[in-house]
Amino acid sequence: MKNMCVAHRGFSGKAPENTLAAVRMAIALPFVRWMEIDVQLTKDGVPVVIHDFSLDRTTNGHGKVKNMDYEHVRRLDAGSWKGRAFRGERVPSLKEVLELASGRLRLNIELKTSGDMYPGLEQAVIDLVNAHGMRDEVVLTSFDASALQRIKGLDPRFRTGLIYDSRSGDPARKLKELDCSFLSISFDRLNPRLAELLAERGIRVMAWTVNKAKEMRRLAGMHSEIMICTNRPDIWGDTFLEV
Template identity: 85%
Template sequence: MMNNMCVAHRGFSGKAPENTLAAVRMAIALPFVRWMEIDVQLTKDGVPVVIHDYSLDRTTNGHGKVKNMDYEHMRRLDAGSWKGRAFRGERVPSLEEVLALASGRLRLNIELKTVGDMYPGLAQAVIDLVNARGMREEVVLTSFDAGVLRRIKELDARFHTGLIYDSRSGDPAGKLDELGCSFLSISFDRLSPVLAKSLIARGVQVMAWTLNKGKEMRRLSEIHSDIMICTNRPDIWGELFLKA
């Protein structure tokens, strides 16, 4: 039986504008969605907001860098119309808003979007919000950036952390050990059966992204039933796995 866990990528981003409350609500509405992946950055005035790109241009009607914009200014932007008229008026949500919706409903893979010293206060701000809601055991904090993963462990070693990996070479298993991570987020075409099985045997959670076709999901499920499937289309996951 195929029972690979479904992770909604940026919410139900295949149908709703990614990383918005509409996408979060649509993911929550599907009872088989157990996890959701979101992206977090900081506004100029230090508010953690849920948005993927460093620039506002693709997913809002604003322009420029997230890090250069105050939260109140960002709140006035439209983050939904690009996906369709039905989503006009959707906003860039704060992390606090997403945590409030997800608490007790979905576990969260929170990607900290940063490189080097771009957001020196990001780890602390995210940790504070998650702890304030008592959600530490409901989240994993992930990043491509090794520095921010080390910083999380320095600030609060109780947090589960995960490395995001997208390379054809290197030693992801060794990197996980070095950083004290218990979670690997990896592009599905980079994940070999040998790596997946060895990490899972060691107790590492493995999440593959981003699979939007049934044949891709089925192929991955044949490697190991514990690999988490991150998808923009949780509805396709449901059609495939709930019939299996």
């Protein structure tokens, strides 16, 4: 299917982002082939699926993820902020998400890190993905170039992707420097010339975060291979599966 739908942090328009509830709701839609999630490390080295460096916005906890043990993080409520129906939803471990997604969804796993913020994050993620036999179903992405370089040094078989939202610079050149085959880019940064150039070079492009049908159609008109990352996969379905 062209212009594939990527569920951003799961079906985060309807369920609390980066939770098992959001993953299940994405899996329930047969046209969702990909999902984007965010991964960080707890103080005791467990990869967990959460976007913000702080616990404050999406849980009833406070403080930095990196300063908390996994047992503390897993006891937090990560669902009530989205609605009473999701009360008691937890911050999942990456292991839990991999087990749920295996054979159902391909994953864009964003490593949320900068510099030496999370020593061992890349190895921990690689080990889990390999343990679940999902290396070919995963792309590991990051804003942080050093994280992408570490991944290639640890296991060059992994596909890597650069996340890019700058208004300037040359993303195509940066991808080549980092040996990346995937570009995650803000949808309003994309233009037809760049999309065509990247396609010619064999780079897979994912545009984020696209929640309006008009923008989805504009991107689809730009190039058929652009992956559309959205909080609202239901809108993607209404837009591209019209009878």
